[in-house]
Amino acid sequence: MKTHLLKLFVCIFLLQGYAPTALANEGDAFPKSDAIWVIHLFDVDQWKGEQYVYGLLGDTIVNDMEYQKLYLLNDTILTIDSRDIYVGGIRQDGTKVYIKPADNKNQEELDEFLMFDFNWDGTELIIKKPPMGWYNFAKQPTFENVAPIEYWDIDYSDFYYYYYYYLVEGTGATSGLFFMPFEFILDNSGRGQGGRLICMKQGDEIKYLSEGCASCFETEPISSSISESKKDNIAHVLYTPANDAVQINIESKIPALFQLYDVNGRQVMDFELNETTTTVNAYNLPGGVYIYRISNIGTHQYGKFIKKMI
Template sequence: MRKLYSVLIICLSGILFPFCSSAQDEVFPTKDAIWNIYIPERGAMVTSHYYGFVGDTVFDALSYRKLYLLKDSVLRENPENVYVGGVRVSGKKVYMRPTDTATGKLLEEFLMYDFSAKVGDEVFGGMRPMVWGCTFENLTGSDIKNTKLQVFDVRDSELGREFGVDLKFESAEGYCESEGSDTWIEGVGSLLGLFLPPSSIPTGKQKWIDMAYGQRSALMCLKVGDKIRYKDPGCEECMEVLNVSENVVIPVTVLQVGNRRLSIQSSENNLPLRFELLSLSGQIMQSQIIREAESHIELRVIPGIYLYRLIGDKVYKSDKIVVR
């Protein structure tokens, strides 16, 4: 009984095993997810921006997935990717810890989504950057406001549980009236595009294709693994954009064998791969090059919780692991 209780505690903490993280991905995808987002830019007709998670990090003893503005539609390390911030899921809530991309300053964590909210609930979002653009950059005090989200509608749809929300920000006189409306979908995120604040133009259920380009941001497509989880009806080329032939990611399988061994299976087209085992603080503890399609790695570290990553031209894979 005591052993069963210990396993349950580990799972509930969200620290490790893949079967414990699947529930989190149902709330908000944190692995193998790419968002294709339209963001207004100087009247441009179509501007696609790709965001995705590449690796893990730790702030104040909390584990986050590292969110990047990607150079292309592949989840891999690229010096041209722009680090945006860390994202973590706790129960039905999704938090973000942004970074000012110009100064490197770590900003205060804010609440992105609360999928446990009910109609009429007021959700306090914390100090949320109220800026447009692709990344958080050159922020001043006036750009970051204490926010509150008012839930005015909750319903089930074929895409998942949908939430209608209004955003308000705090001024000297108190919380201002609605600064814009948004739709959240559990397992997808905002229909205005991931972490961006709602537009000043109320949208409700209106689709972006029905509006003039350049007026607001919009989630065009969300791909999780090999599946399209969301595609705006007005977006005709999302799948083609996300599956550029030269950027196809060939899956790599990583299995833990016993307590101190990893089995790695990959296509020869992926090779070579660089394997790295890191501490939770980011220190590389073990590294080697993988040149065979089926390889085994002996973990030469003291017992504890670690992060591993596999890096190649068309591959980036990262996860937590417990060494006993």
């Protein structure tokens, strides 16, 4: 896993831009909570890409300062469970946004460092060799405990180069991008790596939602088709009206995660399956249609049951 850390540090990457109008017009609309970023990294040795997903949800107090909590996610749904890993806190002070990484594996407290400055005028160049803030962040043991969400192939090229500097930029100009804007050009096509904001919510209003990311705010189980095929099912799920209970039988794929949603996409249950047979009491649930999702290492099973209205 040390190789992963080295690649995170060595692979200098380009933060790819886009311009959602709602963010650009607000200037300093850095998300205070409820936001997800996707980070793309490139494996130089194997010439393939890896994708990591980070979510910002909730707050915490560190040394009398309030930080928004940043997690390394196992999916693209902003619901924190046992497989999501806390990696640090983010805070905004005036025009500046800082990140404070969680303690590293040696229990050494890592200092916060500057991510963005909304007053950046586009001319100041910040040079660090190496960029110490990113290096400290990459020392986190969290990166050793997670696999990328997905892979994609990149055509081999024997020509590539990279820039070893970064600019401190404001999200008003860079569309709410996340992490320092490294640049890493792989070939003459200009392809590179970096991160992008895929969803952001302030209060009950969704400020930005990228195409194909309806799952960010717990809507995936509602919008996803529910397969009736039993071939690749993780578990057998049966709701029995007589005793108002859901029985879950799972053989070899434990532990797994069980999540239950109502028809409005609100999560009503979320727990880990550690036994081959689990019985869930549905007595306190109001009548209606419920959709469940069972997840195990990148595999998801969806289904539904109906509880009769009383």
